[in-house]
Amino acid sequence: MTMPLELGFVALTDAASLIVAKERGLFDQEGFEVSLHREVSWATIRDKLMAGVFQGAHMLAPLAIASRLGVGSDAADIIAPLSLNAHGAAIGVSAQLASEMDDFSAASLARAVAKRLGRGDPLVRFATVFPYSMHSYMLRYWIASAGLDPDRDIRLVTAPPTAIVERLKSDDIDGFCVGAPWGVVCEERCGAHIALGAGEFWPGGPDKVLGLSGAWAGQEPNAARALLCAIMRAAMWADMAENAEELASLLSSAAYLDVSQERISKRIGRGVNDIRFSRHAASFPWRSHAAWIFSQMLRWGQVDPSVTPERAVECYRPDLFRVAAADVGMSTPLTDSKPEGLYDGPWALPGSQGPIPMSADRIFDGSRFDPDSIRDYAAGFAVTRLSG
């Protein structure tokens, strides 16, 4: 007996685990007949998951949490039992804006913004892919680190990756934060310069998750577990250096990313900003990641301060992850959360089947995040909408 499954994705390198599981027969092995549907907007991914058209989808981690909270849509039972990647996103500036900056630091951006304001030029415009995305929070964090207010001193717009490339070419935007491989496409096709990669912003930080219908996972616990196993195996395969070329070739197909293999390859490897799918516990749904995302929702006034953090954090389901990880023989962290931003270099985390090699997790401004004091963290920034 095979079970049909409808899964959605957006054309990005971090959808790799779903594409690999489909193309290499890992879904078949678990008894699924999976149809992967490429969508061009995150709103449609969310709506189809909410309407039950999809049972699961490649999702922006903050979008899964926002949907659960009923922020930006009706509240829906969406859960995130697995992270699909770390890294891949990048902040970039147009060739023109780059020429006005001394280096690619936020402080340098602030000086360029001030000069433009002094000349009476229009506000500097940056595009991200969605209001509830790590791209948006990373860009806002970086801009605010130089004392700029991202809602006042620059103009933030939302556009899908392909439109970001076009708008950059027509000088309609001055900068962007977008996922791989689109940052590379902006560099190569528009002469943009990458200022900060996600791996420099926050090594091992969150990005995309597998969003699942909580109702479906509740009715079909065995299927949900098997689905996670297939995706975990695909993530392990995608992470192996010897498979990098085959992975890039798979993703480049017209049905998936429709971007050249060479461009996709530039973010697959062992570099600081290269994508991780499985290594260093990249697929584990850390509740401290969900807590950090919630802190940024509070910081930027996206959620009402009366919303309790537990409602956001319960979106992440490490319990479901552990059960499936045991089936595939993967060592999993013993805790659901960890303090974030403590390590400058490699370290070892105790795991269910032996220690897990971890990487640095230092946030670029050196700040530390304690998942038990979300509110203080959100209120503690120089630029924040939350008063302490």
Add this chain to the structure above:
Amino acid sequence: MRLLLVDPDPTRASLVAEGLADVRPLDLRRTSCLDERELAEFKPDLIIIACDSPDRDTLESLREATQSNPRPVVMFVDRSEPGLADEAVRAGVAAYIVDGLQPNRVRSILEVAMSRFQLMQQLRADLAKAQSDLAARKTVERAKGLLMKERQVGEEEAYAMLRKLAMNSGRSVSAVAADLLSFHGVLRGDKS
């Protein structure tokens, strides 16, 4: 009431517009891609957007009033009729009402758009099927011709041979015919 229809597919947009021709008073404007300047100038009360439009996320981000868009848009959710938003997504459309509009007229308009989107989907599916049926028939004709030539048999006998092959392998006649043609090509030394 001003309605902005955002659809990258102009044929489908025409079909929706035609369906809404009887709805009065309705000022309908169609666009294949969302332009924020047009949005500010036209000031729609209702925006209907195709789910396969890449501009959906841009529209989502306009919930908060901004300088260029002083009137915030909200996702259309009619709480008195649960399921309508889901139905719309299944049909391939999403609707946004601009703050301040009474939603009582929205349902009838949205229903027209939904049914037209479904009609378009059906037409496209029918067309695709007709095209693939035609291609399959051509393949069978060519395979029949090949058998008639190679085995010196009549048309009916050639077809009977194909049907027997199909029944034995549990596949369709056209699939067997396609295999026969490609195997013949390989044997003849065609570069595939």
